[in-house]
Each structure stands twice: as structure tokens, then as C-alpha cells.
Amino acid sequence: MTKVDERVPVQLDATRVEYGAASPSPAELPEPVLARFQAVSYLGDGGETQGVWLVTDRSSGQHRVVKVYKESVRPNDELLQLLRVPPDGALSPHLVGLYEWGVHTNAWGATRCWEVQEFAAHGSLLQLAQTEGPKLPEALVRTVLMQVTEALTYLHTQIRTGRGTGLAHRDIKPDNILVRRREPLRLVLGDFGLVTAVRATRISNGTGGSPLYQAPETFHRMSEGLQQDWWSLGIMLVELLTGRNPNYGAGAGNDPRALYEHLTSYDVDLSRVTDPRWHLLCRGLLTREPTLRWGAAEVREWLAGQSPTVHATKGRIVRPFLVAGTPCATPAQLAATMSAHWSSATAHVRDPGWLAGLRQWLEQEHPDTRLPQSLLAAAVTTEAQADLRIAQIIAVIDPKLPPVFRGHPADAAGLARLAQAAQRHDQAAVAVIGAIGRDLLAALAQHRCTGRHPGCTGPLGCRVLAEAARELPDARSALAQRTAALLVHVGSLPELAPAQAVLFRALVDPDFRAKLAKALRRGPSTVPWWAALAAESKNALTAGGRIAAAVLASLLVDLASAQAARLQGTPAPGGAAPWQVQRPAGWNVVVAGLRAAVADLVNIAMMVALLYLTTFTVHLGYRLVDTDFDWGRTTALAGQFGAVQAVVLPPIALVMALLLIRPADPRAVTGRLRLLILLVAAGIVTAIHFHREEWLRFPVVIAPQNFAWLADFHAFLGSGTIPVIGAVYLPVIVVLLVQLGSRGRRTPSGGRYRVMTAVRTLTALAVVTLFVLGAVGWAPVTQFAENPLLLWE
Incomplete structure (x- = not known):
């Protein structure tokens, strides 16, 4: 408190009138303020403010109050705008008027915020009580109650911010209730420093408010x-009715911590409030549990003569512990908050003070929850240590909580999904998987299993994750060793970046591990190095070694299959390792070439058959759902569409055939061509539906009579019933789809030949170009038959 200058009436907190201190130089006021206002007197400082001044508006002569904030404080512009006096000058009946504000940087580079407020010449409710009191008449207290209740209701329900509706004042006390008028009495809420101040450039551990008036739940956190x-x-109200604040002397003196300890254990002493009605009101407002405390609705009922229920708070209120800005009343809430705010928790466990506070909180508030001292004794320094410490604290406090790591679900299923994402080169997932070690996985395994794995019954944790934690180090070591050995013997390997992700997925997902083992049964066992890997996946001494071998064998199955097609079958000359691949020579070259050609021809035949059958079946299905379809025209329709296929599909089949001749990646090519067939079928049906058959005009038309057998065959089938057609075509299509997928995996790679690639590319471009030219009406280059559009008649 500053010294008092009895000559000058002033406001110590910018809105209440008292006698103030000797004034510093008005030159300390921001330049924009000095330009418009004449300084009258210095009112004081403290809290958020550097100084408060009584000033006079140079243009109107009216008194105003200027509040200059400390450099570290930035008021919230959004809230200030809500509290601002409107252009018409009408003051709020509930809140002190706020006229303007701004930010100013002086010549020395100091930036400070300022605001201009209404001057309440009649002072505050505190001064009124000192003048009329110390006890106020009950009628006057009732008037105060009604007006403050209306003001709080307005503040709590009518002020809308970006966070929603409602704003707490956070510092209600007699010296912040301002007297705008004495006769009749008109009170308004003032001093919104705690409401509007946003500490954007300052870290504050303060809770705000005045301890003697502060609610118990706000002592250890910044509550809103x-x-x-x-x-x-x-x-x-108790102070106004009795002339004394009931919290004076509560606990050990007026120390805020002692006062908090007292309020969390005992109710406020209301023995001096002798009137039963007022006693009931004060009991309702001073309920220690916030959710049971009276609010505006109950106060209005009381004012109307009713007696709302007062809910007594049983036992001691637990002091909350702050995690990531969230108050936690129980260990379970603390664990859940740490799990949900992993990055903030990382900063906490690196702070020795936070760990010491956690230990003290658990000892005082929750003595039944015991954490190992090793988890609270010393702060960690690295990110990996912080992750492990958080996971261990959460696992000990609340093992029933679903495990989480860095915001990701970390049960067996969640970790398997993360590993799948890492396989697809998701860098965030790769980083998370790489950060999980044995100890962290063991901590996650302590949580109750959610995957219904065999043996994971009861609160004993997850058996799958526990086994994965034991096997993880050996599996990663075995993967690195076997990869290095293969590089020595094979010479070069394809990109194996997903290997760690596949390994991790195999560890945490038993079903995926079983699929790997099953897939290896169909692998190229004639390649010695791959066969050795497959054998190790069954016979290695450790489980981690077996899993590592299975992962490598699965990732290298394509390479081994390509080598199997070229393998001579005898050891390489010059003492080469028996699993080094040798290119076939002499007669073996001819045999290998013939086998490859036969494989390509079979693939081409199957793909062309699939093309024709799929387009016919999709077209027929479309006709069946057409409301105008005449079921008696099945035979004619089938024959007609066979002729259409003869015109439209040959150029497409040609492109597909070229793509299937010695492809560099047979599996990928067969997969893409199967998708292309479905797109072609859908395109034909779309053209028919919209009557735009010219989209399918191809300038070079091969004589349909060469394909008359196809139309006849369709017509033969079409003469039967629809179920007969479905029974013939649909199973064949399914078999072809499955067989082509299987053959794509078994067909050896033909390598990348520039000439073949160029032929494929040019042919595909020529076909697409001719289709486009035909669609826009370009004249045919060569025409061996009637216009294809006639076939649609």
C-alpha cells in the first residue's frame, strides 16, 4: 500500500475513491494518453498495473481513470471490446465503463498497455461499509445482494467470447464493487484486471484473486x-452483515496456504450470522464443493422467500494437482491427463520441482497410491527417458487406463496399426515405432489387455506386449545381423526401410505373424539363401531370431522368385558362395526363354478372356436393372454386345498384351490390369447409359466377322435364362481374377528393357489418341467394316 496524501482524493485500484500517494511525474503516462488527457493525481499501483491515474478529458472536462499495465501483461483485446462503452455513450447498468485502450512503446523500447475507465466518484462498497458500518442494515445488504446477483448473472450469461458464453470476474470483494450513484444506490462491478489480463508473454504461477475472498478450488490453479x-x-455478505471477514484468523494466521488447508477441511464459520434466513443464504453460497454451491437460480429463489436445499460437503476437499494446466483431484485423473497431454507431461517429468510436488501431493492427498521412489527421485534429461518415465507412472497409477504413447493408442492393436502406417513410409509413425524400446513396451504391457488374447485374462496386463518386450531387443539385433550377412552374399538388396516396421508389427500382432509363416510356405525354396532364411524362421534358437528371419524372407520373396527363374542349379565357378545367383547359359537360356514365353502367353490369354467376360457381364447386369429392358430380348442382346466387343476391345487387348510380355514387376502389372478391366467395363456402360456411344468410336475397325464366333457364343448363352448366364460367367471371372493374382506373384521378372518400354508406351499413347480422335468425329484411318456405331442400332 502506498503512503496516503490526505490532500488529494484518489482511486487506489482505478475505480474506487480513497486518499492516495504523492504523484510521480505525469510524463510516465503513455504519449497517446497525455495527448488527450490532463493528469490530475496519481492513484497507486500493484498487481497487474504499473500505475493508476486520475485524469481529465481535455475536450469534455470529464474525469476518467487511466490504468497502465506492467510491461509483461497484455490484456485480452476480445474481452476489452466486449466491456467497452458503446458509441452512444450508454453505460452498462452492471459493469464499470471502459472507454478505450491501446499499446504504446516509449523511446526506451518499453511496451505497455493502457486503458481508460469510468471514474466512480462515490467510491466503492468497502468505503460505503466503512462509512455506514461496520455492520450494514439488512435492507441495504439485500439491495447489494440483488444488484451484485444481477451483475454476476449478466457477466456469466451475456458475455460471449471465443471460448463460449460466460465469464468469471475472479476477484469479487467490497473494494471491487463500485458505487456509481448513492441515492438511489446503484452498484457496478469494477476492476476487471483478472478477467481481461492474458499473460501472453509471461509465465505466471499465480492464481489471482484475494485470498480472504477466494474459493477453495482456486487456490492452486488458475480457475475460470x-x-x-x-x-x-x-x-x-458475511462481512457486510457481521462487520468482519469470516476468514480472518482462519488456519494459522492469514497465510494463504494455511487458509486453504483450513477451508478444505472445515466449513466457514457462520456463527455471527444469527438470522436464520441470512444464515441459510450464506451456507448455500459457501458450500465447499463447487458443483453443489448455490448460484443465481438459488439466490433468486431465496430473494423470493423460498428455501433452496443446501448440500453439505462431506469430508475434506482434496487439493488438486496441476498437469498441463488441468487440475487433477485423483491419481486416475492425473494419469488420464498425462496420457492425453503427452508433450506437456514430457516437460513436467524433466522438472525436479514438478516431481517433488507430485510426490508431496500423493503423500498428503492420496497416501494409498504409492509410486516407486525411483520414478520421483530425479528428473530425466532425454526425450527417451521422459517417455519411459511417463509410461511407467501411468502404468503404476492406473493400469486400467487404455495405454497411449505420444497421443497414439498403444495397446497391441494400436501399435500394429502404427506399424502398418510405418510400412507405408509414414514418417511420424516411423519415429514413434523407433522410439519404443523394451522397457517402454514393458510399461505399456502392464495395462489391462483390450485385445482378448489367449492368456490375457484378469488385471495382469497384456501377454502379447509382455512377450514382445522380451523379444524386441533380440529381434532387432537379429534383423540387423541377417541383413548385413545377406549384403555380403547377395551383393545388393531392394529397399528394406519397412523392415523395422514389419518386424515390430510381427511382434505385437500374433495374427500377422501367423500370416507371414503361412506365406513363406509358397516361397521359392530353390534359392539357397532364401531357403536358409525360411528355415531359420522355424528353427532359430530365439523367438526374436525366428521372427527376424521370417520378416526378411517375406520382404525378399520377390527377389528370390526372380532369381529362382534364372538359377542354373549348380555352384558358381571360382569358389563363389552356393547361394550366389548365376545366369543360365547355353541350352538353359533357351529353356528359360521358352518357359517365360509360355508364362506370358498364358497370362495374356487369361487377361483377354477376363476382359471380354467382365465387359459382357457388367453390360448384361446393367441391362437387367434397366426398367425398359425386354427380358425376351436376351438372345439378341447377347449377340449384339458380342459384335460391339469385337469392335471396341481389340485395341485395349493389344495394349494389355504388350504390358504382360516380360514385365519388370509382374505382380504390380497384373493388379493394375485387373483394375483397368473394371474401368473399361464401367466406361462402356456409362457410354450406353448416356447415349454417347461415339465415345467408344475407334478409327481402325477390325472386321467383326472375324469375331463372329464370339457373338454366336454370347447369343447361345443368352438364349438360356439369366441364372444360367450367371452360373457360367461369374464363377469363371472369379477364378480368372484369383489365378491372375497368383500368377502375378509367381511370374519371374523380365527386367527393364528400354526398347520394350518404349514400344509399350507408344502403343498405349496411340490407342488413347485414336479413341479421342474417334470421339471428336475424326475420319477413320482404315475401315475394314461398317461404322461401329451401326452396331449399336
């Missing part, structure tokens, strides 16, 4: 709960 204002109102 609306119920705190009703507690403060209750304390203020």
Missing part, C-alpha cells in the same frame, strides 16, 4: 469457473 464468484459473494 463461474462458481468461484458466488463463493466470494458469500464471504462478502
Whole structure:
């Protein structure tokens, strides 16, 4: 408190009138303020403010109050705008008027915020109580109650911010209730420093408010709960009725911590409030549990003569512990908050003070929850240590909580999904998987299993994750060793970046591990190095070694299959390792070439058959759902579409055939061509549906009579019933799809030949170009038959 200058009436907190200190130089005021206002007197400082001044508007001559904030404080512009006096000058009946504000940087580079407020010449409710009191008449207290209740209701329900509706004042007390008019009495809420100040450039551990009026739930956290204002109102009413704040002397003196300990264990002493009605009101407002405390609705009922229920708080209120800005009343809430705010928790466990506070909180508030001292004794320094410490604390406090790691579900299924994402080169997932070691996985395994794995019954944790934690180090080591050995013997390997992700997935997903083992049974066992890997996947001494071998064998199956097609079958000359691949020579070259040609021809035949059958079946299915379809025209329709296929599909089949001749990646090519067939069928049906058959005009038309057998065959089938057609075509299509997928995996790679690649590319471009030219009406280059559009008649 500053010294008092009895000559000058001033406001110590910018809105209440008292006698103030000797004034510093007005030159300290921001230049924009000095330009418009004449300084009258210095009112004081403290809290958020560097100084408060009484000033006069140079243009109107009216008194105003200027508040200059400390450099570290930045008021919230959004809230200031909501509290601002409107252009018409009409003051709020509930809130002190705020006229303007700004930010100014002086010549020395110091930036400070300022605001201009209404001057309440009649002072504050505190001064009124000192003048009329110390006890105020009950009628006057009732008037105060009604007006403050209306003001709080307005603040709590009518102020809309980006966070929603409702704003807590957070510092209700007699010296912040301003007297705008004495006769009749008109009170308004003032000093919104705690409401509007946003500490954007400052880290503050303060909770705000005045301890003697502060609600118990706000002592250890920056609370924005609306119920705190009703507690403060209750304390203020007791003070006005009795002439004494009931919290004076509570606990050990007026120390805030002692006061908090007292309020969390005992109710406020209301023995001096002798009137039963007022006693009931104060009990309702001073309920220690915020959710049971009276608010505006109950106060209005009381004012109307009713007696709302007062809910007594049983036992001691637990002091909350702050995690990531969230108050936690129980260990379970603490574990859940740490799990949900992993990055903030990482900063916490690196702070020795936070760990010491956690240990003290658990000992005082939850002595039944025991954490190993090793988890609380010393702070960690690295990110990996922080991750492990968080996972271990959560696992000990609440093993029933679903495990989480860095915001990702970390049960067996969640980790398997992360590994799948890492296989697809998701860098975030790769980083998360790489950060999980044996100890961290063991901590995650302590949580109750959610995957219904065999043996994971009861609260004993997840058996799958526990086994994965034991096998992880050996599996990663075995993977690295076997990869290095293969590089020595094979010479070069394809890109194996997903290997770690596949390994991790195999460890945490038993079903995936079983699929790997099953897939290896169909692998190229004639390649010695691959056969050795497959054997190790069954016979290695450790489980980690077996899993590593299975992962490598699965990733290298394509390479081994390509080598199997060229393998001579005898050891390489010059003492080469028996699993080094030798290119076939002499007669073997001819045999290998013939086998490859036969494989390509079979693939081409199957793909062309699939093309024709699929387009016919899709077209027939479309006709069946057409409401105008004449079921008696099945035979004619089938024959007609066979002729259409003869015109439209040969160029497409030609492109597909070229792509299937010695492809560099048979599996990928067969997969893409199967998708292309479905797109072609859909395109034909779309053209028919929209009557735009010219989209399918191809300038070079091969004589349909060469394909008359196809139309006849379709017509033969079409003469039967629809179920007969489905019974013939659909199973064949399914078999062809499955067989082509299987053959794509078994067909040896033909390598990448520039000439063949160029032929394929040019042919595909020529076919697409001719289709486009035909669609726009370009004249045919050569025409061996009637216009294809006639076939649609």
C-alpha cells in the first residue's frame, strides 16, 4: 500500500475513491494518453498495473481513470471490446465503463498497455461499509445482494467470447464493487484486471484473486469457473452483515496456504450470522464443493422467500494437482491427463520441482497410491527417458487406463496399426515405432489387455506386449545381423526401410505373424539363401531370431522368385558362395526363354478372356436393372454386345498384351490390369447409359466377322435364362481374377528393357489418341467394316 496524501482524493485500484500517494511525474503516462488527457493525481499501483491515474478529458472536462499495465501483461483485446462503452455513450447498468485502450512503446523500447475507465466518484462498497458500518442494515445488504446477483448473472450469461458464453470476474470483494450513484444506490462491478489480463508473454504461477475472498478450488490453479464468484459473494455478505471477514484468523494466521488447508477441511464459520434466513443464504453460497454451491437460480429463489436445499460437503476437499494446466483431484485423473497431454507431461517429468510436488501431493492427498521412489527421485534429461518415465507412472497409477504413447493408442492393436502406417513410409509413425524400446513396451504391457488374447485374462496386463518386450531387443539385433550377412552374399538388396516396421508389427500382432509363416510356405525354396532364411524362421534358437528371419524372407520373396527363374542349379565357378545367383547359359537360356514365353502367353490369354467376360457381364447386369429392358430380348442382346466387343476391345487387348510380355514387376502389372478391366467395363456402360456411344468410336475397325464366333457364343448363352448366364460367367471371372493374382506373384521378372518400354508406351499413347480422335468425329484411318456405331442400332 502506498503512503496516503490526505490532500488529494484518489482511486487506489482505478475505480474506487480513497486518499492516495504523492504523484510521480505525469510524463510516465503513455504519449497517446497525455495527448488527450490532463493528469490530475496519481492513484497507486500493484498487481497487474504499473500505475493508476486520475485524469481529465481535455475536450469534455470529464474525469476518467487511466490504468497502465506492467510491461509483461497484455490484456485480452476480445474481452476489452466486449466491456467497452458503446458509441452512444450508454453505460452498462452492471459493469464499470471502459472507454478505450491501446499499446504504446516509449523511446526506451518499453511496451505497455493502457486503458481508460469510468471514474466512480462515490467510491466503492468497502468505503460505503466503512462509512455506514461496520455492520450494514439488512435492507441495504439485500439491495447489494440483488444488484451484485444481477451483475454476476449478466457477466456469466451475456458475455460471449471465443471460448463460449460466460465469464468469471475472479476477484469479487467490497473494494471491487463500485458505487456509481448513492441515492438511489446503484452498484457496478469494477476492476476487471483478472478477467481481461492474458499473460501472453509471461509465465505466471499465480492464481489471482484475494485470498480472504477466494474459493477453495482456486487456490492452486488458475480457475475460470463461474462458481468461484458466488463463493466470494458469500464471504462478502458475511462481512457486510457481521462487520468482519469470516476468514480472518482462519488456519494459522492469514497465510494463504494455511487458509486453504483450513477451508478444505472445515466449513466457514457462520456463527455471527444469527438470522436464520441470512444464515441459510450464506451456507448455500459457501458450500465447499463447487458443483453443489448455490448460484443465481438459488439466490433468486431465496430473494423470493423460498428455501433452496443446501448440500453439505462431506469430508475434506482434496487439493488438486496441476498437469498441463488441468487440475487433477485423483491419481486416475492425473494419469488420464498425462496420457492425453503427452508433450506437456514430457516437460513436467524433466522438472525436479514438478516431481517433488507430485510426490508431496500423493503423500498428503492420496497416501494409498504409492509410486516407486525411483520414478520421483530425479528428473530425466532425454526425450527417451521422459517417455519411459511417463509410461511407467501411468502404468503404476492406473493400469486400467487404455495405454497411449505420444497421443497414439498403444495397446497391441494400436501399435500394429502404427506399424502398418510405418510400412507405408509414414514418417511420424516411423519415429514413434523407433522410439519404443523394451522397457517402454514393458510399461505399456502392464495395462489391462483390450485385445482378448489367449492368456490375457484378469488385471495382469497384456501377454502379447509382455512377450514382445522380451523379444524386441533380440529381434532387432537379429534383423540387423541377417541383413548385413545377406549384403555380403547377395551383393545388393531392394529397399528394406519397412523392415523395422514389419518386424515390430510381427511382434505385437500374433495374427500377422501367423500370416507371414503361412506365406513363406509358397516361397521359392530353390534359392539357397532364401531357403536358409525360411528355415531359420522355424528353427532359430530365439523367438526374436525366428521372427527376424521370417520378416526378411517375406520382404525378399520377390527377389528370390526372380532369381529362382534364372538359377542354373549348380555352384558358381571360382569358389563363389552356393547361394550366389548365376545366369543360365547355353541350352538353359533357351529353356528359360521358352518357359517365360509360355508364362506370358498364358497370362495374356487369361487377361483377354477376363476382359471380354467382365465387359459382357457388367453390360448384361446393367441391362437387367434397366426398367425398359425386354427380358425376351436376351438372345439378341447377347449377340449384339458380342459384335460391339469385337469392335471396341481389340485395341485395349493389344495394349494389355504388350504390358504382360516380360514385365519388370509382374505382380504390380497384373493388379493394375485387373483394375483397368473394371474401368473399361464401367466406361462402356456409362457410354450406353448416356447415349454417347461415339465415345467408344475407334478409327481402325477390325472386321467383326472375324469375331463372329464370339457373338454366336454370347447369343447361345443368352438364349438360356439369366441364372444360367450367371452360373457360367461369374464363377469363371472369379477364378480368372484369383489365378491372375497368383500368377502375378509367381511370374519371374523380365527386367527393364528400354526398347520394350518404349514400344509399350507408344502403343498405349496411340490407342488413347485414336479413341479421342474417334470421339471428336475424326475420319477413320482404315475401315475394314461398317461404322461401329451401326452396331449399336
